[in-house]
Amino acid sequence: MNIRNSKYSEALQRYTQKIAKASTEDMVLNMGPQHPSTHGVLRLELITDGEIVKEVIPHMGYLHRCFEKHAESLTYQQTIPFTDRMDYLASMNNSHIWSMGVERMLGIDKDIPKRIEYIRVLVCELNRIGSHLIAIGTYGIDIGAFTPFLWCFRDREHIMGMLEWASGSRMLYNYIWIGGLFYDLPVGFEERCRDFVNYFKPKLTELNQLLTDNQIFISRTAGVGVLPMDVAINYGCSGPMLRGSGLKWDLRRIDGYSVYPELDFDIPVGKGEMGSIGDCWDRYKVRVDEIAQSLKIVEQCLERLQKELKRSPDFDPRAKMPRKIIPKAQDFYIRGEGAKGELGFYFVSDGKSEIPTRVKSRGPSFCNLSVLPAIAKNVMIADLIAIIGSIDFVLGEVDR
């Protein structure tokens, strides 16, 4: 097929001409796809004038694994391992939202036992802490602070170990299933988790002393990459990105799915303490504060799981699992708060088959990354690194 001269290739030609013109007048610099600061295989084409970045053109797709195509040829249950591979730093959250969507379509979301829901929230919040620890650690290393990276990975290792104990895998769990769980928590998990919370709380204070209040870190991030709230909303940013811009918007509260309405936690927002509202430091700080809130949720879940929802020998986490998953003919969009923001799945079911007709996934990183060309105009190249790190995207989710 030759599309070279049709109206469908006009944009491509415009782009080629722009780059050709820029390479004679300015300098075109390729950052990535193997650059360590792009957090994966992202290629940024920079049009630069000396040290000033005039324009950023992101190119992605290097990690495209046809998630939607796979989902359209497998049953709902079989797709769960693929959802794990989207945002591979917070796999639990992905499979939780996927399962929740299918359960709502089947109309069984109210029948899920409380213990299962609490275990789901517990592992999701642990995974969220792990994901935010990576975000903070790699952000530090991006702008030259090496120690926080090692500390964050040390503490994340405990979470990895616990989730491996529960699911059998370190990163890609396949633990939350439609209508239930893979297994109940192993005996002694609650106690070990409590030990971790007690161990981790002082470490969080240490991390704050080391990085959050570090003057070098503040000078590199405060007032850099300011994202105003209206721009953030218009670009579809969500999660810590949107909250960093000062909007109290958390789907765990807004939609109140699973058992989140029964839990007590705050929603941290950016206040512009060091620079202006919505700068890189604010986005970083929101993640640090969210870790503390997630710890609070974990503690409350443990409290319930050890008291009124105690494990019993006859408890079967697979009891409510449907044998055949055939939702009624309908389409349904489910959204939930992943570690990076609003994670959504759009299902179209024909009511006859076990395989969905169409699945679209809305990755939060995809939308968060799309704002980069808007906020990285006329910044220094070094500041661009700071902005990229503060967005905290995972390329597995951008490319799917």
Next chain:
Amino acid sequence: MSLDEIKSLLIEKFDERIIVGEETTGIQPALLIDPDRIADVCLELRDNPKTYFDFLSCLSGIDYGIEANSFGVVYHLASIPYQTQLTLKVSRENNRDLESLPSFPTISSVYRAADWHEREAFDMIGIFFEGHPDLRRILVPDDWDGYPLRKDYKTAEYYKGIKID
């Protein structure tokens, strides 16, 4: 605001033909909108103080199958001030010829978030968005043949002379 109120608001602002149908069978009702005026509808819903649908959650292109021969786009809007959600749909019959893609107006001037989502729909399903500022492929390479999420897509055997296993 309920779905009926939004409906009457749109009919009042535009005319009767703006809404071509309604889907109320599933758990999420949807409004079917006249494809040519979807951008105006989105702009109205975004700026009207009674609705304020200021957040585009998701935009999905759909191929409705080989028999139906029609293509659609589904918009999931959310209102941050009112904490509500709304689904809008447009669809159009079109042949499967790769030289004449189904075409809808872009809403990337209303929601900048639609920019990349529309590029993705173009890339994957082959839906053209009129007036889009930069409608290049986004996930697969620029010289890729065909649109992978179409129902009649045949997996490529070669890419630039290299056999794909």
